[in-house]
Amino acid sequence: MLRLDAASRIGAFIVHMALHLGLHRCPDRFEQFPPAEIDNWRRLFWWIYSLERYLSQSLYLPLDLGDDDIKVCYFDNETHPSPVAYLNRSAQVSSVLGPHLLLPTYLSKHGRIDGLILELRSKSVLHQIDDSHELAHVDAEISQWWNAVQDLVYTIDSELAFNPQFAQKPRSSVQLNPAHKLLLVVQKHELIILLYRPVITSGNNTSSIEAAMQKCIGVSKEIITNVYRHLSSDMEAEGNSQSNIKTHLV
Numbered sequence: 001m002l003r004l005d006a007a008s009r010i011g012a013f014i015v016h017m018a019l020h021l022g023l024h025r026c027p028d029r030f031e032q033f034p035p036a037e038i039d040n041w042r043r044l045f046w047w048i049y050s051l052e053r054y055l056s057q058s059l060y061l062p063l064d065l066g067d068d069d070i071k072v073c074y075f076d077n078e079t080h081p082s083p084v085a086y087l088n089r090s091a092q093v094s095s096v097l098g099p100h101l102l103l104p105t106y107l108s109k110h111g112r113i114d115g116l117i118l119e120l121r122s123k124s125v126l127h128q129i130d131d132s133h134e135l136a137h138v139d140a141e142i143s144q145w146w147n148a149v150q151d152l153v154y155t156i157d158s159e160l161a162f163n164p165q166f167a168q169k170p171r172s173s174v175q176l177n178p179a180h181k182l183l184l185v186v187q188k189h190e191l192i193i194l195l196y197r198p199v200i201t202s203g204n205n206t207s208s209i210e211a212a213m214q215k216c217i218g219v220s221k222e223i224i225t226n227v228y229r230h231l232s233s234d235m236e237a238e239g240n241s242q243s244n245i246k247t248h249l250v
Contacts, residue, residue, distance in 0.1 A: 008055045015064045018048050026071045028078055043101070045072050046108040053111030057194055060122055063115055075105045103180050106149050110187050113141050117191065121198045138195060146188050153181045182230045189219035 018024065027033050027041040052064050073079050116138050153176070176184075192215055199212035 004055060004058050008059055008061065011052055011055050012064055014048060015052055018045065023048070024065070024070050024072060026073050028073065029071075042072060042075060043104060046075075046104050050104070050107045050111045053114040056118060057114045060118075062122070063118060067112060067115055074108060075101045102152065102176060103184075106145070106184060107187075109145055109148075110184075110191070113138065113145060113191055114194070116141060117194050121195075135195070142188070142191050142195070149184050149188070152176050153184055178230065178233070182226060185226050186223050189223045192216070192219045 023041065023045045027038040033041070049065055049070070055061070056063050120134055120138060196212035196215050199208055200216065202209065
């Protein structure tokens with residue numbers, strides 16, 4: 001916890017420095033930046049954004065970066081209209097984006113959902129929204145994010161054993177590292193816990209608490225199972241019972 005406190009203080013300084021530098025503005029709106037600088041701009045900002053969201057939800061702190069103030073587009077979704085004069089440059093930027101940007105893309109979208117949950121759950125009593133429709137909206141956002149991630153996390157290797165015809169079909173060349181897959185799976189389950197944990201601690205003995213409790217227990221077991229499987233496969237690959245995760249998660 002003390003390390004998170006220190007990281008939060010340094011992170012707040014970094015966030016304000018990024019705002020002063022104008023990193024929260026979309027770089028594709030400026031003609032003078034080449035594609036490589038635009039790529040680095042986006043990657044730097046979204047990593048700062050993702051880390052800020054992680055620290056905010058870990059310490060239950062107000063957000064330093066509001067989504068309404070951010071103009072940087074996602075890696076896979078440029079929303080600002082490009083002037084005709086540099087449409088070719090935008091095409092070059094799109095060609096730069098590759099599989100190495102999949103993880104930061106999904107982590108930045110995960111961070112946005114973190115912000116939605118914090119805005120829903122951590123506001124003061126005077127401004128807090130207690131609305132089942134808002135809860136359903138955030139739940140739908142989690143499902144939409146996970147549906148996009150799921151195809152990258154789970155492969156069809158298990159189906160090949162039952163149907164060899166799958167091996168003859170073209171398969172996606174985009175692959176995530178096993179440790180990165182684990183990170184995305186764990187973060188999906190953490191979103192569920194973050195969303196329903198305040199219901200459990202609300203103090204009202206209702207069926208809503210029971211439902212929230214069972215959801216949190218279920219996803220907690222999923223986290224333990226997935227981490228155990230990853231560690232077991234890592235140990236088998238290394239042939240060492242003392243093996244640890246060798247790949248950095250971020």
